[in-house]
Amino acid sequence: MTELTPEQHRLLLSCAETHGTPTYVYFEGTIVRQIQTLKKHLSGLPLRLLYAMKANHSLPVMQTMLREGLGIDAVSPAELMYALKVGFPVDRVLFSANNMTDGEMHFATGRGVMLNVGELSRLEAFGKAYPGSDVCVRLNGQVGAGHHEHVITAGDRSKFGIPVEHVEEIHAIAAKYSLTIVGLHQHIGSGIMDTKTLWQAISVILDASTSFKDLRFINVGGGLGIAYRPDEQDLDMSSFDDLIVEPLKAFIDQHPSEDLSIWFEPGRFFTAQCGVLLARVNTVKEGTVRTFAGTDSGMNHLVRPAMYGSYHHVLNLSNPDGKHKTYDVVGNICESSDFFAKDRQVAELREGDIIGVLDAGAYGMSMTTTYNMRSEPAEVWIDADGSQCLVRPRRTVEEMVAHEMRQA
Ligand SMILES: Cc1ncc(COP(=O)(O)O)c(C=O)c1O
Structure with a gap:
């Protein structure tokens, strides 16, 4: 997916305004579409669909899978227990x-x-x-x-x-x-x-x-x-x-x-396209050979570019009609592998602009770490009729520190 509908664009900007950044936003409609596509193509088979929850185990994602009649591929005791608590019947879970x-x-x-x-x-x-x-x-x-x-x-x-x-x-x-x-x-x-x-x-x-x-x-x-x-x-x-x-x-x-x-x-087929990682551009810096757009997110929130050299399309949601310029879109983590895009044409990025990193719904949040003691992103769910709900807030600095001090 390299484009958004005007409605998705509007909703993403509204999420950034309401919940701040960095934030993962998931569109229910996209998940349901992907499930229905696969079901349609497999319709003549005696079939069971499981969802590999390692791709994205956010609660409304799991609940959507349950509603759509899927089972679960679980790979750890916590995944298994969580799937059962969400309501998946034992005979629809494989460990x-x-x-x-x-x-x-x-x-x-x-x-x-x-x-x-x-x-x-x-x-x-x-x-x-x-x-x-x-x-x-x-x-x-x-x-x-x-x-x-x-x-x-x-x-x-x-x-x-x-x-x-x-x-x-x-x-x-x-x-x-x-x-x-x-x-x-x-x-x-x-x-x-x-x-x-x-x-x-x-x-x-x-x-x-x-x-x-x-x-x-x-x-x-x-x-x-x-x-x-x-x-x-x-x-x-x-x-x-x-x-x-x-x-x-x-x-x-x-x-x-x-x-x-x-x-x-x-996993990926169902959820990758439903997710957009929202981040804010904090710093635009002209280097000697590159222009860096530094954001408030990074490889701790979406590790796929650093780990696999993966491509994720990056859109400037605040300035979509700006003149395209070439950037390295980077994060705020102390690693040189901390980037979302390198040498990439993006509509002109200005400090304060909101970017959307697309197709981040699979192996994004589920691979998040708190490296550099930065909180996980928030997560927002947008249901099929466009209403948004914060499903996980970011942790505050105080909460991060209290967790380390075992006061949480
Ligand atoms: C056993 C197993 N099943 C299913 C999956 C889901 O893979 P994908 O997200 O590519 O569909 C994985 C991913 O690693 C896996 O290990």
Whole structure:
């Protein structure tokens, strides 16, 4: 997304005025649109959609997912407990912690949540503790993909999942403890625009699935990408239909079990485009070769540019018709990797202007830190009819200090 509707523009400026900056703003309408798009394309399949809450676990985001009938991919005890408290039924939550501890295993199992196990030793430990149970295993089919090497989660250098070559060992452990493998799972990476590679990975799991006789679901993960740059195309949904949905339907049609369903668990596809990070330009500084626009936010609030070199479109909301000039749009954190955009054309930025960093609804707030002892941003929710609600205030300096002094 590189443009806003006039209504979104107006609402964002009103949020900045009411709640100050830095502030994440989420538009409910965009999330619902994305969910409905995916549901429409997958409509002919026996389907369950989970939401990978690591992308954005803000309460109204979670409540929207619940209302839309989604389940949850949870990867830590706190994610799991929070999802249950929000109201997700236990049988719609899958617990996919990697390098799971005994304590985490008991935590999830004790609450009736199914484990998604990515290590043979954990499967063994689970079998010993809970013989005769149902379980899901995460396979690594050795095909990975993603927008950056740090987000590729399959392949022979990836820590995730049990290599598909070890299927016999899975069967042996399952037989030893009378475990029923009811689900197979994979997640090959994030920000995938290449449906061919995604299908290649899915087909490895489908092939492996033939030796699992009691499967109730095959979870093909998340990873669906979105366009961040103006010159990028959205995920090609017609190729998604042709290369993924139709072959999945054919697989299901000829599968002997009537009860088998296909699960997807996106994060980014549902939430990335709903979020805008608002920041205020505090300083405009002419360097010798660059003009720096320094803001009151930074890499502590949106780490994707620093971590992956990710592109996020930056708009000057206060001066949208200003003459375009070239800037490094930077934060207030003491790191040189602290930037939102480098060498970027933006409508003239003046001190006091409000900028919007777009497509920041996934892996933005959920990856926020308080580095340099600066508070997390505030969060504002804008529901489908345009009313806004502050869902998380920024912490004051006093609160930050009291937290350190354990007086909070
Ligand atoms: C197991 C698992 N499932 C789903 C996702 C969601 O990925 P995405 O946001 O790219 O859809 C992730 C992201 O890391 C993941 O680790």
